[in-house]
Amino acid sequence: MSPGKVDSRSSYKIASIPADGIGPEVISAGITVLQKLADTLGTFDITFEHFDWSSDYYKKHGRYIPEGGLETLKKFDAILFGAVGAPDVPDHISLWGLRLAICQPFQQYANVRPTKVFKGTESPLRKCNVGDLDWVIIRENSEGEYAGQGGRSHVGKPWEVSTEVSIFTRHAVERLMNFAFETARSRPKKHITVVTKSNAQRNGLVMWDEVAAQVAAKFPDVHCDKMLVDAMTTRMVLKPESLDTIVATNLHADILSDLAAALAGSIGIAPTSNLDPTRENPSMFEPIHGSAFDITGKGIANPVATFWTASEMLAWLGEKEAARQLLDCVESVCEKGIVTQDLGGKSTTLEVTNAVCEEIEKVLGGRK
Ligand code: IPM
Numbered sequence: 001m002s003p004g005k006v007d008s009r010s011s012y013k014i015a016s017i018p019a020d021g022i023g024p025e026v027i028s029a030g031i032t033v034l035q036k037l038a039d040t041l042g043t044f045d046i047t048f049e050h051f052d053w054s055s056d057y058y059k060k061h062g063r064y065i066p067e068g069g070l071e072t073l074k075k076f077d078a079i080l081f082g083a084v085g086a087p088d089v090p091d092h093i094s095l096w097g098l099r100l101a102i103c104q105p106f107q108q109y110a111n112v113r114p115t116k117v118f119k120g121t122e123s124p125l126r127k128c129n130v131g132d133l134d135w136v137i138i139r140e141n142s143e144g145e146y147a148g149q150g151g152r153s154h155v156g157k158p159w160e161v162s163t164e165v166s167i168f169t170r171h172a173v174e175r176l177m178n179f180a181f182e183t184a185r186s187r188p189k190k191h192i193t194v195v196t197k198s199n200a201q202r203n204g205l206v207m208w209d210e211v212a213a214q215v216a217a218k219f220p221d222v223h224c225d226k227m228l229v230d231a232m233t234t235r236m237v238l239k240p241e242s243l244d245t246i247v248a249t250n251l252h253a254d255i256l257s258d259l260a261a262a263l264a265g266s267i268g269i270a271p272t273s274n275l276d277p278t279r280e281n282p283s284m285f286e287p288i289h290g291s292a293f294d295i296t297g298k299g300i301a302n303p304v305a306t307f308w309t310a311s312e313m314l315a316w317l318g319e320k321e322a323a324r325q326l327l328d329c330v331e332s333v334c335e336k337g338i339v340t341q342d343l344g345g346k347s348t349t350l351e352v353t354n355a356v357c358e359e360i361e362k363v364l365g366g367r368k
């Protein structure tokens with residue numbers, strides 16, 4: 001930089017929470033690749049601060065997030081999250097202790113799950129090629145079936161009763177629908193499918209449909225159709241090319257996004273973003289795959305979901321071009337067959353990571 005010239009480069013501070021299972025392995029790979037990208041492009045700076053909040057931390061301290069932890073996170077531009085869940089901690093404790101304990105207070109109400117057949121990967125569907133399956137699932141992320149409303153009485157007795165109440169508020173459904181329709185509008189097909197189950201769930205999901213219809217009226221340029229969630233599974237399998245943006249409740253989208261990832265070839269590549277579209281709080285980015293204890297510590301976890309997640313994070317931070325360049329480099333590496341076991345390859349996490357760094361150097365090096 002010449003003397004006196006002000007450096008206008010953006011600088012991003014990221015909180016990294018690798019947590020459990022393969023989380024630390026894939027997050028470390030993601031950070032390596034992001035730093036390589038930032039160094040090579042020279043157009044932005046990115047720094048990471050690590051938090052050891054995890055199931056091990058919980059076992060030592062009796063909580064996942066220390067006092068004041070959320071206030072600390074608020075100072076960051078984004079959160080890069082690995083996975084939470086351990087064999088010796090009940091899943092509902094770990095989920096509510098860490099992931100939901102961040103998503104819900106930060107009102108990261110839009111969970112975004114893009115899915116596509118990556119170059120170099122194969123869909124298990126016959127005749128489904130790159131381009132035929134290119135979806136983005138928008139999952140309601142603040143309430144619905146994950147609202148945590150309910151209770152248990154007479155525990156363990158034959159007359160025990162438990163309730164798990166889904167909550168749908170007009171406020172939350174409306175903000176989510178607006179976000180989903182905006183997303184559909186930003187994509188070339190301008191097409192959204194609203195997933196519902198209002199035939200059986202005759203209160204909350206009837207309101208869900210009504211709000212969707214009201215929001216749809218504000219987006220005349222977006223083609224909108226509606227599917228019952230059960231019928232949606234068959235459409236995803238039989239007519240993948242007929243879908244583009246999909247909006248669904250917390251639980252419906254949880255289930256459909258696993259199906260989507262499997263149809264695209266592997267859950268090892270699927271990313272997710274927990275967004276607070278108001279930008280009042282930092283948003284959180286994570287690979288979908290979870291802790292995967294069966295392969296933890298073996299060095300064979302697929303880092304591609306974290307690379308794609310990192311790309312989504314960059315796009316959210318405003319680095320759209322860098323985000324696209326990163327994803328292109330990752331796809332090129334997959335296309336060369338440098339992939340982990342879950343994608344039919346033999347490469348290790350480190351080999352895939354190094355290959356992506358080399359691709360970044362080859363394609364983007366010398367541009368500074
Ligand atoms: C997901 C996961 C989580 C969820 C699990 C780990 C509780 O399946 O992000 O899709 O259901 O939300």
Ligand code: MG
Pocket residue numbers: 254255258
């Ligand atoms: Mg899931």
